[in-house]
Amino acid sequence: MTALELPAAVPTMRELHVGEQVALTGTIFTMRPAVYEYVHDGGEMPFLSEGSLIYNASPVGRKKGKKWTIDSVAPDHSTPLDSMIKELFVRFGVRGVIGRGELGKPSLEACRQYTSCCFHTIAGAGPLLASHVKNVNEVHAIEKLDPSDAVWELEVEDFPIVVMIDSHGQSLHDMIRDVSNRRLLNLQL
Amino acid sequence: MSALESSLLELIREASTRLADDVWQGLVSAYRSETEDSRSKAIMRWILENQVTAAAENLPITPHTSSMHFHVECPAGTDRASLTEAARVAVANATKDGLVSQYLVDPISGKSLKTNVGVGMPQVHFAEAPSDALRIRLLMKGNGAEGAGWQTVLPDVSITAAFDLPGVRRAVLEALIRIQGRGCGPGVIGVGIGGDRASGMTLAHRQLFRGIGDRNSVRVIAQLEKQLLEDANNLGIGPLGLGGKTTLLGVKIAAESSPKESCYVSISYLGWTYRRQGVELTPDGEIKTWIYPRTSNYEIPKVATSAPKKVKPVDTTPKRRPRTAREALLEDARDKAIRTVDSVSAAKASAKGKKAKKATKSATSSSRSSTAAKKTAAKKKTKVAKKRTTGKG
Numbered sequence: 001m002t003a004l005e006l007p008a009a010v011p012t013m014r015e016l017h018v019g020e021q022v023a024l025t026g027t028i029f030t031m032r033p034a035v036y037e038y039v040h041d042g043g044e045m046p047f048l049s050e051g052s053l054i055y056n057a058s059p060v061g062r063k064k065g066k067k068w069t070i071d072s073v074a075p076d077h078s079t080p081l082d083s084m085i086k087e088l089f090v091r092f093g094v095r096g097v098i099g100r101g102e103l104g105k106p107s108l109e110a111c112r113q114y115t116s117c118c119f120h121t122i123a124g125a126g127p128l129l130a131s132h133v134k135n136v137n138e139v140h141a142i143e144k145l146d147p148s149d150a151v152w153e154l155e156v157e158d159f160p161i162v163v164m165i166d167s168h169g170q171s172l173h174d175m176i177r178d179v180s181n182r183r184l185l186n187l188q189l
Numbered sequence: 190m191s192a193l194e195s196s197l198l199e200l201i202r203e204a205s206t207r208l209a210d211d212v213w214q215g216l217v218s219a220y221r222s223e224t225e226d227s228r229s230k231a232i233m234r235w236i237l238e239n240q241v242t243a244a245a246e247n248l249p250i251t252p253h254t255s256s257m258h259f260h261v262e263c264p265a266g267t268d269r270a271s272l273t274e275a276a277r278v279a280v281a282n283a284t285k286d287g288l289v290s291q292y293l294v295d296p297i298s299g300k301s302l303k304t305n306v307g308v309g310m311p312q313v314h315f316a317e318a319p320s321d322a323l324r325i326r327l328l329m330k331g332n333g334a335e336g337a338g339w340q341t342v343l344p345d346v347s348i349t350a351a352f353d354l355p356g357v358r359r360a361v362l363e364a365l366i367r368i369q370g371r372g373c374g375p376g377v378i379g380v381g382i383g384g385d386r387a388s389g390m391t392l393a394h395r396q397l398f399r400g401i402g403d404r405n406s407v408r409v410i411a412q413l414e415k416q417l418l419e420d421a422n423n424l425g426i427g428p429l430g431l432g433g434k435t436t437l438l439g440v441k442i443a444a445e446s447s448p449k450e451s452c453y454v455s456i457s458y459l460g461w462t463y464r465r466q467g468v469e470l471t472p473d474g475e476i477k478t479w480i481y482p483r484t485s486n487y488e489i490p491k492v493a494t495s496a497p498k499k500v501k502p503v504d505t506t507p508k509r510r511p512r513t514a515r516e517a518l519l520e521d522a523r524d525k526a527i528r529t530v531d532s533v534s535a536a537k538a539s540a541k542g543k544k545a546k547k548a549t550k551s552a553t554s555s556s557r558s559s560t561a562a563k564k565t566a567a568k569k570k571t572k573v574a575k576k577r578t579t580g581k582g
């Protein structure tokens with residue numbers, strides 16, 4: 001398992017390869033389709049800095065006094081957001097997106113061009129992933145959006161992720177698809 | 190809240206926070222079977238750890254939901270409307286308690302339905318019970334699992350599947366190739382053969398209520414289930430579709446009568462977040478028993494190595510029929526010819542080798558003499574230099 005600390009520098013991202021298990025430590029930001037569309041329409045994200053990571057997820061949390069705690073934070077499908085991921089790299093210097101599901105050509109090209117990665121985390125495993133969140137720093141745009149749609153700034157420790165697309169133009173899903181197709185042919189139906 | 194409503198809320202709580210024993214054991218054996226130190230093993234471990242965390246903190250194993258199905262078996266004359274109403278109240282309360290995320294919207298206006306209660310949702314299906322027991326089963330599906338469902342009509346030329354059992358096998362494998370890791374794999378695939386579009390899908394869906402280790406009572410279908418499970422786990426798709434041995438925990442097939450021109454093959458999928466449980470209720474609406482055995486203690490096995498399989502050594506020597514007299518004669522003659530050619534060429538090569546050795550010897554001796562000459566020349570030069578310096582001093 002490789003350890004990755006945020007903010008991520010370009011040379012670090014270049015060293016990550018497809019299929020590698022990574023333990024992530026640092027600050028990540030959750031984003032939902034509504035926020036992606038806001039960015040697409042030219043909206044600003046002042047809290048995002050170069051080398052940060054985006055997590056496609058809808059957290060379930062509770063507010064105790066002024067402090068938010070988190071119960072569950074399972075990943076969302078990245079697939080519908082495929083065409084909009086590049087904008088995050090271009091405009092805010094984001095170095096990666098965590099989610100679930102397959103990503104196609106647009107993300108593959110964007111990762112190669114901007115030395116970034118797309119990651120896969122454990123689909124459905126809300127409580128486990130929440131146990132790796134050490135602190136909720138802030139919940140941005142909560143006054144405008146539903147709590148699950150807002151941008152949660154999460155401080156994570158040893159957050160388990162797998163490299164799905166690396167900066168060298170390789171996609172784990174493409175590889176597995178090739179393997180499974182070949183094995184299907186070998187079954188000689 | 191009435192006794193029935195609170196029993197149904199308890200059913201939702203149990204289904205969403207604790208995997209039934211058969212599912213847990215299925216996941217544990219999948220964890221055991223994965224290769225040591227592999228990515229798939231790590232993923233299976235994370236999946237097991239998720240259940241341990243969820244059970245310890247009484248949290249749902251996943252909040253993501255896209256549909257809830259109640260299947261009720263009730264004696265004749267049961268008040269079905271009040272049962273449906275109780276299910277709706279229980280779902281609204283479960284949403285309030287955070288067991289289910291807010292997932293339901295009105296598709297026309299796009300407005301979210303805060304309580305997850307809407308037109309036709311949650312779904313409540315009724316069937317006449319064989320005895321006078323009241324049994325309610327619940328299945329909760331996430332968005333990925335529901336989206337992974339598929340349907341085709343045999344014969345299907347595009348996937349070269351005929352209207353027969355091998356055709357069904359081909360269609361199910363095609364579905365798995367399409368699903369890859371979507372819907373929180375590894376999971377269980379429910380297959381409905383025959384019927385029409387709607388009834389086939391319902392049949393497939395109902396198969397997900399069967400136990401993980403369950404086999405169809407019809408021998409041919411049971412064989413197909415076994416075969417497909419083996420096939421699926423040989424595809425290399427693995428947990429979450431990120432590669433590995435366990436693509437599926439189970440294959441559950443059932444068949445309905447079919448029109449003779451075309452056979453529908455319907456597929457319903459449910460991933461490792463297998464939120465399925467059932468209760469038998471007393472006439473007052475209290476919980477009598479749980480239908481699916483519960484696990485008292487979720488424990489991840491420490492020594493996760495599966496017993497190494499004994500593999501028979503494979504005989505790799507090619508099997509040939511005995512030679513005929515003519516073949517033997519020809520082959521022996523050929524071998525002899527090759528041997529003589531080899532010996533001649535070897536002799537030539539050795540002769541060449543001797544010559545070459547001589548040449549290298551002379552070359553090394555000459556080089557030695559040349560280095561000696563250089564050394565003496567260098568000595569002379571230094572002497573001259575010393576003389577010059579002494580002269581100046």
